[in-house]
Amino acid sequence: AQSVTQPDIHITVSEGASLELRCNYSYGATPYLFWYVQSPGQGLQLLLKYFSGDTLVQGIKGFEAEFKRSQSSFNLRKPSVHWSDAAEYFCAVGEGWGADGLTFGKGTHLIIQP
Protein backbone atom coordinates (compact mmCIF):
# COMPACT_ATOMS: atom_id res chain seq x y z
CA ALA A 1 0.00 0.00 0.00
CA GLN A 2 1.15 3.48 -0.72
CA SER A 3 2.05 5.90 2.06
CA VAL A 4 3.16 9.50 2.47
CA THR A 5 5.44 10.87 5.19
CA GLN A 6 5.74 14.50 6.11
CA PRO A 7 8.45 14.45 8.76
CA ASP A 8 7.91 18.00 10.03
CA ILE A 9 4.74 18.57 12.05
CA HIS A 10 5.46 22.29 12.54
CA ILE A 11 7.81 24.66 10.74
CA THR A 12 8.42 28.29 11.67
CA VAL A 13 9.83 30.65 9.05
CA SER A 14 10.44 34.37 9.11
CA GLU A 15 8.52 36.45 6.60
CA GLY A 16 10.62 36.92 3.48
CA ALA A 17 12.73 33.85 4.15
CA SER A 18 12.80 30.77 1.95
CA LEU A 19 10.76 27.67 2.68
CA GLU A 20 11.12 23.96 2.08
CA LEU A 21 8.55 21.41 3.24
CA ARG A 22 9.53 17.78 3.01
CA CYS A 23 7.50 14.91 1.63
CA ASN A 24 8.51 11.27 1.15
CA TYR A 25 6.32 8.63 -0.41
CA SER A 26 6.30 4.88 -0.58
CA TYR A 27 4.99 3.41 -3.80
CA GLY A 28 6.23 0.80 -6.24
CA ALA A 29 5.72 2.64 -9.50
CA THR A 30 5.90 6.30 -10.43
CA PRO A 31 3.16 7.94 -8.42
CA TYR A 32 1.08 10.97 -9.12
CA LEU A 33 2.06 13.57 -6.52
CA PHE A 34 0.27 16.61 -5.17
CA TRP A 35 0.61 19.41 -2.66
CA TYR A 36 -2.52 20.91 -1.10
CA VAL A 37 -2.88 23.85 1.27
CA GLN A 38 -5.56 24.18 3.91
CA SER A 39 -6.20 27.51 5.62
CA PRO A 40 -8.28 27.64 8.83
CA GLY A 41 -11.93 26.98 8.09
CA GLN A 42 -11.20 26.46 4.40
CA GLY A 43 -11.23 23.46 2.16
CA LEU A 44 -8.13 22.02 0.58
CA GLN A 45 -6.70 23.93 -2.35
CA LEU A 46 -4.40 22.34 -4.90
CA LEU A 47 -1.00 24.08 -5.09
CA LEU A 48 0.66 21.89 -7.70
CA LYS A 49 0.82 18.40 -9.16
CA TYR A 50 3.29 16.04 -10.78
CA PHE A 51 2.34 13.33 -13.25
CA SER A 52 5.41 12.86 -15.44
CA GLY A 53 8.03 14.78 -17.40
CA ASP A 54 9.94 17.72 -15.97
CA THR A 55 10.72 16.93 -12.37
CA LEU A 56 10.48 20.57 -11.28
CA VAL A 57 6.87 21.71 -11.29
CA GLN A 58 5.51 25.18 -10.77
CA GLY A 59 2.32 25.86 -8.90
CA ILE A 60 0.17 28.70 -7.74
CA LYS A 61 1.14 31.39 -5.23
CA GLY A 62 4.83 31.15 -6.16
CA PHE A 63 5.31 27.56 -4.98
CA GLU A 64 7.34 24.91 -6.73
CA ALA A 65 8.18 21.28 -6.01
CA GLU A 66 10.83 18.88 -7.22
CA PHE A 67 10.28 15.16 -7.77
CA LYS A 68 13.35 13.07 -6.93
CA ARG A 69 12.81 9.43 -7.74
CA SER A 70 16.08 8.29 -6.13
CA GLN A 71 15.01 9.80 -2.82
CA SER A 72 11.27 9.08 -3.14
CA SER A 73 10.71 12.72 -2.35
CA PHE A 74 8.54 15.57 -3.54
CA ASN A 75 9.58 18.63 -1.51
CA LEU A 76 7.71 21.90 -1.69
CA ARG A 77 9.65 25.17 -1.91
CA LYS A 78 9.04 28.88 -1.99
CA PRO A 79 11.84 31.46 -2.26
CA SER A 80 10.19 34.11 -0.08
CA VAL A 81 7.21 33.47 2.18
CA HIS A 82 4.46 35.93 3.01
CA TRP A 83 2.39 36.08 6.20
CA SER A 84 -0.58 34.83 4.18
CA ASP A 85 1.24 31.54 3.55
CA ALA A 86 0.61 30.47 7.15
CA ALA A 87 -1.51 27.34 6.81
CA GLU A 88 -1.47 23.54 6.87
CA TYR A 89 0.25 21.88 3.93
CA PHE A 90 -0.50 18.36 2.79
CA CYS A 91 1.42 16.14 0.42
CA ALA A 92 -0.66 13.47 -1.34
CA VAL A 93 -0.12 10.57 -3.72
CA GLY A 94 -2.40 8.91 -6.25
CA GLU A 95 -1.88 5.43 -7.59
CA GLY A 96 -2.56 6.20 -11.22
CA TRP A 97 -4.87 3.28 -11.84
CA GLY A 98 -8.22 2.00 -10.66
CA ALA A 99 -9.81 4.09 -7.94
CA ASP A 100 -8.61 7.66 -7.86
CA GLY A 101 -8.71 8.48 -4.19
CA LEU A 102 -5.63 10.17 -2.78
CA THR A 103 -3.45 9.13 0.15
CA PHE A 104 -2.44 12.13 2.24
CA GLY A 105 0.40 12.76 4.63
CA LYS A 106 -0.33 14.06 8.12
CA GLY A 107 0.48 17.61 7.14
CA THR A 108 2.96 20.31 8.10
CA HIS A 109 1.76 23.37 9.98
CA LEU A 110 3.56 26.46 8.69
CA ILE A 111 3.99 29.40 11.05
CA ILE A 112 5.24 32.74 9.72
CA GLN A 113 7.14 35.00 12.07
CA PRO A 114 7.01 38.76 11.40
Added chain:
Amino acid sequence: EAGVAQSPRYKIIEKRQSVAFWCNPISGHATLYWYQQILGQGPKLLIQFQNNGVVDDSQLPKDRFSAERLKGVDSTLKIQPAKLEDSAVYLCASNSAGGLDRYEQYFGPGTRLTVT
Protein backbone atom coordinates in the same frame (compact mmCIF):
# COMPACT_ATOMS: atom_id res chain seq x y z
CA GLU B 1 -18.17 28.40 -11.39
CA ALA B 2 -19.61 27.44 -8.03
CA GLY B 3 -17.46 25.25 -5.84
CA VAL B 4 -18.28 22.11 -3.89
CA ALA B 5 -21.02 22.84 -1.39
CA GLN B 6 -21.40 21.06 1.94
CA SER B 7 -23.87 21.33 4.79
CA PRO B 8 -24.07 21.68 7.64
CA ARG B 9 -20.73 23.31 8.41
CA TYR B 10 -20.81 22.28 12.04
CA LYS B 11 -22.65 19.56 13.95
CA ILE B 12 -22.55 18.50 17.58
CA ILE B 13 -24.24 15.26 18.60
CA GLU B 14 -24.12 12.79 21.45
CA LYS B 15 -22.66 9.34 20.98
CA ARG B 16 -25.09 6.74 19.67
CA GLN B 17 -27.07 9.41 17.82
CA SER B 18 -27.24 9.51 14.05
CA VAL B 19 -26.11 12.30 11.72
CA ALA B 20 -26.13 13.04 8.00
CA PHE B 21 -23.98 15.26 5.86
CA TRP B 22 -24.82 16.61 2.44
CA CYS B 23 -22.57 17.43 -0.52
CA ASN B 24 -23.28 19.04 -3.87
CA PRO B 25 -20.32 18.72 -6.24
CA ILE B 26 -19.23 21.09 -8.98
CA SER B 27 -21.67 20.95 -11.87
CA GLY B 28 -20.75 18.29 -14.39
CA HIS B 29 -18.30 16.47 -12.14
CA ALA B 30 -18.96 12.76 -12.39
CA THR B 31 -16.72 11.64 -9.55
CA LEU B 32 -17.41 12.41 -5.90
CA TYR B 33 -15.34 11.54 -2.84
CA TRP B 34 -15.90 11.62 0.91
CA TYR B 35 -12.85 11.99 3.14
CA GLN B 36 -12.55 11.94 6.92
CA GLN B 37 -9.98 14.26 8.49
CA ILE B 38 -9.28 13.64 12.16
CA LEU B 39 -7.58 16.47 14.04
CA GLY B 40 -3.85 16.42 13.42
CA GLN B 41 -4.05 14.04 10.48
CA GLY B 42 -4.42 14.21 6.75
CA PRO B 43 -7.69 13.36 5.04
CA LYS B 44 -8.52 9.68 4.67
CA LEU B 45 -10.67 8.48 1.78
CA LEU B 46 -13.94 6.89 2.90
CA ILE B 47 -15.77 6.34 -0.36
CA GLN B 48 -15.59 7.24 -4.06
CA PHE B 49 -18.55 7.45 -6.44
CA GLN B 50 -18.47 7.50 -10.21
CA ASN B 51 -21.85 8.93 -11.20
CA ASN B 52 -24.18 6.98 -8.89
CA GLY B 53 -22.01 3.86 -8.57
CA VAL B 54 -19.49 3.08 -5.85
CA VAL B 55 -15.89 2.73 -7.10
CA ASP B 56 -14.10 2.30 -3.77
CA ASP B 57 -15.51 1.97 -0.26
CA SER B 58 -12.76 -0.20 1.19
CA GLN B 59 -12.08 2.22 4.06
CA LEU B 60 -15.69 2.96 4.94
CA PRO B 61 -16.73 1.48 8.32
CA LYS B 62 -19.81 -0.13 6.91
CA ASP B 63 -21.25 -1.19 10.25
CA ARG B 64 -22.04 2.46 11.02
CA PHE B 65 -21.31 4.56 7.95
CA SER B 66 -23.36 4.67 4.76
CA ALA B 67 -23.34 6.90 1.72
CA GLU B 68 -25.43 7.33 -1.35
CA ARG B 69 -25.51 9.31 -4.55
CA LEU B 70 -28.85 8.34 -5.99
CA LYS B 71 -29.10 10.61 -9.04
CA GLY B 72 -25.39 10.93 -9.71
CA VAL B 73 -25.24 14.50 -8.48
CA ASP B 74 -25.41 15.32 -4.77
CA SER B 75 -24.54 12.85 -2.06
CA THR B 76 -25.25 12.16 1.58
CA LEU B 77 -23.00 10.49 4.14
CA LYS B 78 -24.64 9.06 7.25
CA ILE B 79 -23.28 7.82 10.55
CA GLN B 80 -25.52 5.65 12.72
CA PRO B 81 -24.77 5.27 15.59
CA ALA B 82 -21.98 7.77 16.11
CA LYS B 83 -18.97 7.06 18.31
CA LEU B 84 -16.60 9.48 20.02
CA GLU B 85 -13.85 8.58 17.54
CA ASP B 86 -16.02 9.81 14.66
CA SER B 87 -15.30 13.39 15.70
CA ALA B 88 -13.61 14.82 12.62
CA VAL B 89 -14.03 17.07 9.62
CA TYR B 90 -15.82 15.34 6.76
CA LEU B 91 -14.66 16.63 3.40
CA CYS B 92 -16.39 16.18 0.09
CA ALA B 93 -14.46 16.48 -3.16
CA SER B 94 -15.29 16.13 -6.82
CA ASN B 95 -13.59 16.05 -10.20
CA SER B 96 -14.26 15.40 -13.83
CA ALA B 97 -13.84 11.82 -14.95
CA GLY B 98 -11.51 12.00 -17.91
CA GLY B 99 -7.75 11.56 -18.25
CA LEU B 100 -5.25 12.91 -15.78
CA ASP B 101 -7.68 15.66 -14.75
CA ARG B 102 -9.46 13.13 -12.61
CA TYR B 103 -6.63 13.45 -10.12
CA GLU B 104 -7.25 17.16 -9.60
CA GLN B 105 -9.85 17.04 -6.88
CA TYR B 106 -11.82 20.10 -5.76
CA PHE B 107 -12.69 20.14 -2.09
CA GLY B 108 -15.61 21.63 -0.22
CA PRO B 109 -15.19 23.50 3.09
CA GLY B 110 -16.08 20.41 5.13
CA THR B 111 -18.44 19.58 7.96
CA ARG B 112 -16.93 19.59 11.43
CA LEU B 113 -18.54 16.87 13.56
CA THR B 114 -18.14 16.76 17.32
CA VAL B 115 -19.43 13.68 19.13
CA THR B 116 -19.83 14.12 22.88
